Amino acid sequence: MAVGQAISMVDSRLRVTGSIDYTLNFELPRMLHGAMLRSPHAHARIVKVDASRAARYPGVAAVLTRDDLIGDHIDPYFGLILQDQTPVALDRVRYVGEPVAAVAALDNDTAAEALELIDVEYEELPAVFDAEEALKPDAPLLYPGPRRVIFGRADVTARSLAGTNIVHLFKQRKGDLAQGFRQSEQIFENTFVSPAVNHLALEPHVTVAQVADGRITVWTCSQNPHMIQRQIAGIFKVPLADVRIIVFTLGGGFGGKLNCKLEPAAVLLAQKTGRPVRIVARRAECFLLGVQHECKVKLKTGVKRDGSLVAVEAYCYYNSGAYGDTSPNLITRGYAATGPYRVPHLLMDSYGVYTNTAPSAAFRGYGITQVAWAHETQMDIIADALGLDPVELRLKNVLQKGDSFTTGEPMPEMHYNELIESAVAKIGWKKTPLVRRDGNKIRAKGIGVIIKGMATPTTSTSTVKLNADGSLNVLTSSVEMGQGLKTALAQIAASEISLPVERVRVSEPDTAFTPFDLMTAASRSTFCMGNAIREAIKDIREQLFDIAATHLEAAKEDLVLQDGKIMVRGVAGKSLSYVDAIRQSKASNLLGHGVFVSGSGPDGSPVVMDFETGQGYGSAEWHPAVVVCEVEVDTETGQVKVPKMHAELYAGKVINPRLCELQIEGASIFGLGQVLFEELVQDTNGSITNPNLSDYMIPSFEDMPAALSVHLLEPHGVTDVHGVGETAIPPARPAIGNAISRAVGHHFLDLPITAEKILRALEERKQR
Numbered sequence: 001m002a003v004g005q006a007i008s009m010v011d012s013r014l015r016v017t018g019s020i021d022y023t024l025n026f027e028l029p030r031m032l033h034g035a036m037l038r039s040p041h042a043h044a045r046i047v048k049v050d051a052s053r054a055a056r057y058p059g060v061a062a063v064l065t066r067d068d069l070i071g072d073h074i075d076p077y078f079g080l081i082l083q084d085q086t087p088v089a090l091d092r093v094r095y096v097g098e099p100v101a102a103v104a105a106l107d108n109d110t111a112a113e114a115l116e117l118i119d120v121e122y123e124e125l126p127a128v129f130d131a132e133e134a135l136k137p138d139a140p141l142l143y144p145g146p147r148r149v150i151f152g153r154a155d156v157t158a159r160s161l162a163g164t165n166i167v168h169l170f171k172q173r174k175g176d177l178a179q180g181f182r183q184s185e186q187i188f189e190n191t192f193v194s195p196a197v198n199h200l201a202l203e204p205h206v207t208v209a210q211v212a213d214g215r216i217t218v219w220t221c222s223q224n225p226h227m228i229q230r231q232i233a234g235i236f237k238v239p240l241a242d243v244r245i246i247v248f249t250l251g252g253g254f255g256g257k258l259n260c261k262l263e264p265a266a267v268l269l270a271q272k273t274g275r276p277v278r279i280v281a282r283r284a285e286c287f288l289l290g291v292q293h294e295c296k297v298k299l300k301t302g303v304k305r306d307g308s309l310v311a312v313e314a315y316c317y318y319n320s321g322a323y324g325d326t327s328p329n330l331i332t333r334g335y336a337a338t339g340p341y342r343v344p345h346l347l348m349d350s351y352g353v354y355t356n357t358a359p360s361a362a363f364r365g366y367g368i369t370q371v372a373w374a375h376e377t378q379m380d381i382i383a384d385a386l387g388l389d390p391v392e393l394r395l396k397n398v399l400q401k402g403d404s405f406t407t408g409e410p411m412p413e414m415h416y417n418e419l420i421e422s423a424v425a426k427i428g429w430k431k432t433p434l435v436r437r438d439g440n441k442i443r444a445k446g447i448g449v450i451i452k453g454m455a456t457p458t459t460s461t462s463t464v465k466l467n468a469d470g471s472l473n474v475l476t477s478s479v480e481m482g483q484g485l486k487t488a489l490a491q492i493a494a495s496e497i498s499l500p501v502e503r504v505r506v507s508e509p510d511t512a513f514t515p516f517d518l519m520t521a522a523s524r525s526t527f528c529m530g531n532a533i534r535e536a537i538k539d540i541r542e543q544l545f546d547i548a549a550t551h552l553e554a555a556k557e558d559l560v561l562q563d564g565k566i567m568v569r570g571v572a573g574k575s576l577s578y579v580d581a582i583r584q585s586k587a588s589n590l591l592g593h594g595v596f597v598s599g600s601g602p603d604g605s606p607v608v609m610d611f612e613t614g615q616g617y618g619s620a621e622w623h624p625a626v627v628v629c630e631v632e633v634d635t636e637t638g639q640v641k642v643p644k645m646h647a648e649l650y651a652g653k654v655i656n657p658r659l660c661e662l663q664i665e666g667a668s669i670f671g672l673g674q675v676l677f678e679e680l681v682q683d684t685n686g687s688i689t690n691p692n693l694s695d696y697m698i699p700s701f702e703d704m705p706a707a708l709s710v711h712l713l714e715p716h717g718v719t720d721v722h723g724v725g726e727t728a729i730p731p732a733r734p735a736i737g738n739a740i741s742r743a744v745g746h747h748f749l750d751l752p753i754t755a756e757k758i759l760r761a762l763e764e765r766k767q768r
Contacts, residue, residue, distance in 0.1 A: 203251025523723025671732025
């Protein structure tokens, strides 16, 4: 069985030799180079755009302005849920950096020079940058008119209200909040802030577009090729069959490459010039194409003196920036504002809010990271106030099998007791004091515990082709982006059809040939596409059994697949090879098709939550995780090191242990960077002041924990697969933050926890 084996990535040789395909390296004959002119204002009305000088500039093939977006031939509006974007701005700009025009030229230098010749006259408008401020009645409106909401999203239509900056509002009501606070013996109320951070994939956003004979072909670095296809077809009013999206391996995605970004402008320029056009975002532009949602969480928690949680009131303000993008779905993750704990009484409002900042996008951890920072910091504040061990407080309240979650659904076995107890044993939680000092160095331990759902409902489809020589092709639109998905899917396919992994090839997405997949994101791909592949191979298995039953004179129920042969169970030597079976079929190959729809919870109930109360079922699967760590704080410099860090996850059936561990290690380091360094800094005019790798701080090898470990809980006999790609990020933030707070004697509520903040807290404590 290939499943469960720690084999190397199937494309590892291509990776280490530098011969793997990336869109950044892709070129076509006669290809032009595109560049975007971007707004210097956070909010302004566009009075005039004059591109005549740029159009005459030597080497310029075409200029794209709002004039190209007018007419019956085009519907310029696009978006995942709210269609609030256009290839270039029409009547106004809504953030510093919004595209206003684009140029296609013979080379990048010429394109950049031509941009300077485009004259744009603006009339500045008041701007708003804070999500909570943007909800006030007198706040500047980004979209005064009616919303354009895709079909089937009545919830967004009702709550993305014209006349407000609300992108979407998700509500939860459970129990009786007033009664819960009356029953509480102590109440804690705090506000927690997570800043916007950037995905910072090594590969920037890049798109190559070609229009020939009315057909559109786009090579792009996208996690969502079929969504790009749908949006391009909608913009240009052509059938899906006339739009082909091809995706190579991505040099990182992390959620930032789910929606159309550069593709519409590239297609328009290719259409105007009759030549292929490539647009590559510079690093500073990548900061404008999507960031993690800045988020403010106001949390009020009522408890008994023994630490039992009674009531939670939560208000989550996710800053959507200038576009809706993924916000209408992402903000529903406010359902985790209580954490993975039993809370009888709950009121939660989660807002996605338009502001005049760079658009927010999906980001690894998908909205859970921000609320986890709040609820896990709050848990430590409660533990300290009540004189309880933080681990014991969590064990007292954590969800058990059958407990009601915030959605009201009974939870499946969550394994939290095992995960927590195993994690704290790895870090030596009880063997040494939680805080100990050695000169100017203070060491302290911290813990973070979270629950994360997955995108539901979703659909994945796959086609598999068993070839005449017995090798197997897997056709899938799932995207390899460094996470090892091709390897995991090859292992699943090989195990299901009983072939060596070396005999299996997994395709790259090409919407002209590979079947539909919703997206490669949300910890769903191994689970959803893996199940689609199983269904497709089940189809082929039935065909093989039909052929072999007659030849082997055996009942189909007595047949099994083993090592490239159809065998009769219990009869040695009686078999038919796949090669011979295909030869007998006269078809030269066998095709199998599989569809997997993840639309129901663990007990089979449909995943849907009530519009008014948020009660129902929130996810097909729930992913638990625990991170523990030890930090060292230098009281003279404020510098923080993380000598030890351990992540503990329930993974279900592990497909490839090595790749799982690498994913979790990477996720843990993501969290480390976000709690210690990362933040987008904006000036008072809305400009990002650190959109580069010199000023935007990320962890280096010097910041890696000396001891970084992972344990995957895989109970004996388990068959279900759980996503692991992002689950360790949300608990890593508060684990490190809680350890720092414990060392300093001050609870930090705002991220990142910089050396300056630590020194300031130490000085205030000294003065007290």
